[in-house]
Amino acid sequence: MHSMLAHGIPLILLSSTGRPLGRLEPPTAGHIAARLRQLDRHRDPAARLDLARVIIPAKIANQATLLRRRAKRSGDPETVWAAVTRLAEFEQAAGAATDLAQLLGIEGAAAGAYFRAIRVITPVEYGFAARDRSRRDVINALINYCSALLRETVHGAIIAAGLDPYLSFLHTPSRGRPTLAFDLMEEWRPALLENTVLAILGLRTVTDADFDGTRLTPGATSALISRYQARLAMPAREWPTPADQPTYHQLVRRQALRLRGWLLGEQTQYRPFRWR
Template sequence: MCSLGGVQLTTAAATALLEAGIETVFLSLGGKYRGRLAPVESKNVALRVAQVRRYDDLSFRLELARKVVAAKIANCGNLLAAYAKNHPEADFSDATAALSAGRSRAEGTADSATLLGVEGEAAKAYFTAYGAMFRGELQFSGRTRRPPRDPVNALLSFGYTVLLTETVGAVAAVGLDPYVGFYHALDYGRPSLALDLLEEFRHPVIDALTLSLANRKVLTPADFEPVSNDGVYLRADSRKRWLTFYERTLNTPFTQRGDAARPASFRDRVRLQARLLAKAMLGEAEYVGFERRRG
């Protein structure tokens, strides 16, 4: 459950949620993550010890980071390809070539600094093409944040924050420490592992949802308001509407091209990736990044 702004939660309601195993996430009206109320999580101390040992293994850390970034770049390309399939007039050849090269470079980088550079170059190519996909009043000319300076950036920033609460909950639920990551640097208060996992789902979930809501005119400029720091944010009533579409996106099952497994939702797949991370920490399985493969 997601609580926005000054929503009051009684002790009885909080107890009922905890007993039902339902996590509650608290966000400010602007979408800032405040914290979470969660049921008792895994008591698997051995897993957390293994996670810290893996963090100290520079080879393992770099290999996991490579897989996260490679999957992220692949998902950028997959979103462009999905749009081009329905809009053959769109020419994303330059961006597609850059993303393909970026993925190959990510898989073979020798150090984390180089990997950061590869991701940055891929993001530049992707977001240039992403802007060309907006066909209505809401337009996109590049990423801005802290604060977002236009409606599309407001949607992206808000969406990434909400999706981060999913990845924090998923890794904590399997017994991992959300703050010990392998691609994102450790810093006080930064849920680095949850941010690592977020990278694989940013584009297929939030970028795709933002594009859909803008092009179908579900959200228009009237749904946004300026704030004192020159930023732009979703209005309170529009955030509630956005959450309805977000939940639908997360909970709708879908199949993957080349995958015979039963349909699963994005929420299922976030949790599956968290379990796969846990197995990788214990040496029980090799980690494979999530890639959205459309049929």
């Protein structure tokens, strides 16, 4: 642990279901000016809406990108392409939303269309019916666990940027929940979360036998972690294309810095990750 801290490496402890138990972080100092602006903007409904109207459309666009890439390999390409068209409509509606409640409603409708298409993409033998954290099937268990991995990746980027991970804009702050990480996870879910799970399923690395109705087997979580880390190390496919071709992990860190730049007024608008 001393060696990890000396090299700036955080240690995250998760339960077998992906619930965070704790973090060991190297000593860091928050960016005081950015945190003060973070609090100011959190208190400003107009600023919160401005940020949400950028993040949510990007998330929906990235969902459509995943479906386009996997339509040919699905059991029903027409259904998947119909969902892509519907998501384009939701993306436009999200960008024109007049309040946060309306925007979150559009996000929920888009998620419904997206996961109905994911159901068509996943192998039939896994029996994926719907996205629900409480459902006891291997695909929902994989998504839940990979969500925890993504959350901790984003959480670390937020801390490295000197921001407060518990003071959010889209999600309602709640004691002990890093809700700013939940905010910034949204744009990354299709590329780093669902894409990783679909890759695991396509390789048949994990089967129904790897989930006992409560938790994934150690072999399944190990395979998922390895695949997720490999995904983070890949060159990021972002639009517009970065000149230096960062990895996804580097780009997650960069996104937290972009948010800090928006908070400090260095950028007039936060630029989210858009997958290409």
